[in-house]
Amino acid sequence: MTPAHLQIAIDGPAASGKTTVAHGLARNLHILYLDTGAMYRTLAFLALQTRTEADNEIALVHLWDAAGVKISLDAEAPLGFRIVAAGREIDEAILQSNQVTAVVSTIAAHPRVRDAMVRSQREIALQGPVVMAGRDIGTVVLPSAQVKIFLTASVEARVARRRAQLQEAGVDVSVHQLSQEIEERDRLDRERAASPLVPAPDAHVIDSSAMTADEVIAEIERVVALARA
Numbered sequence: 001m002t003p004a005h006l007q008i009a010i011d012g013p014a015a016s017g018k019t020t021v022a023h024g025l026a027r028n029l030h031i032l033y034l035d036t037g038a039m040y041r042t043l044a045f046l047a048l049q050t051r052t053e054a055d056n057e058i059a060l061v062h063l064w065d066a067a068g069v070k071i072s073l074d075a076e077a078p079l080g081f082r083i084v085a086a087g088r089e090i091d092e093a094i095l096q097s098n099q100v101t102a103v104v105s106t107i108a109a110h111p112r113v114r115d116a117m118v119r120s121q122r123e124i125a126l127q128g129p130v131v132m133a134g135r136d137i138g139t140v141v142l143p144s145a146q147v148k149i150f151l152t153a154s155v156e157a158r159v160a161r162r163r164a165q166l167q168e169a170g171v172d173v174s175v176h177q178l179s180q181e182i183e184e185r186d187r188l189d190r191e192r193a194a195s196p197l198v199p200a201p202d203a204h205v206i207d208s209s210a211m212t213a214d215e216v217i218a219e220i221e222r223v224v225a226l227a228r229a
C-alpha cells in the first residue's frame with residue numbers, strides 16, 4: 001500500500017555518504033530526516049555505559065526499553081534530529097566515538113534489538129514526509145517507500161571520506177586501519193542473518209565513488225520528481 005506521506009529510504013554500507021546525502025536532501029525538500037544508525041549507536045553507548053555485554057541480546061533490549069529514549073525529528077538540531085537517552089542529549093561526539101563504532105555492528109545483529117528499532121522507526125515515519133537512512137530501510141522498515149536508494153562507493157572512496165572527516169575533527173587514523181575497520185563492518189552487516197545489508201529489488205543503486213554529495217543529492221531529487229509525477 002502506498003504510504004500516506006512521501007517516504008525516501010536511503011541504504012548503503014558504512015561511510016557511503018548516506019547521512020550527508022539524506023540530511024542534505026531532507027533540507028532541500030523541507031521534510032523530516034532520521035539517521036537510523038544513530039539509534040543503534042545510542043544503544044551501543046548505553047551498553048558501554050552500563051557495562052552490558054554486546055552479545056547479551058535480552059539485556060540490550062531491556063536496556064533500550066528502560067532508557068526511555070526520546071527521538072524527535074527537528075530540522076534545527078545539528079544532526080537534523082535529537083536523541084535523548086539516560087537523561088542526556090546524544091551528540092555526534094558520542095555517536096561517532098571509536099568505542100561505540102567498535103561494538104555497534106555486533107549489537108545491530110541481534111534480531112530482537114532490530115525488532116525494537118524497526119517498531120520505533122515505523123512509528124516515527126508516521127509523523128510526515130521523511131528521509132530515513134540506514135541498512136534495512138527499503139527492505140524492512142519502510143518496504144512501501146516511494147523512493148528507495150542504495151548508495152554504494154568503493155572501499156577506497158569510503159576510506160578517503162572517513163579519513164577526511166576524522167582529520168577535520170583532529171583525529172589521524174591510517175588508511176590501512178580505516179580500510180580494515182570498514183571492511184570488517186561491511187562483512188558483519190552483510191553476513192548477519194537478521195536483515196542483512198542488501199539492496200531492495202526496487203532500489204535505485206547509485207555508485208557515489210566519483211560523485212560529490214551535491215551531485216548525489218541532485219540525482220536523488222530527479223528520482224523523487226519522477227516518483228511524484
Ligand code: DC
Pocket residue numbers: 014015036037038040041104105106108109133134135136137185189
Ligand atoms: O550507519 P552507521 O555506521 O551509523 O551504522 C552503525 C551500525 O548500525 C552499523 O554496523 C550498521 C547498523 N545499522 C543497521 O544495522 N541498520 C540500520 N538501519 C542502521 C544501522
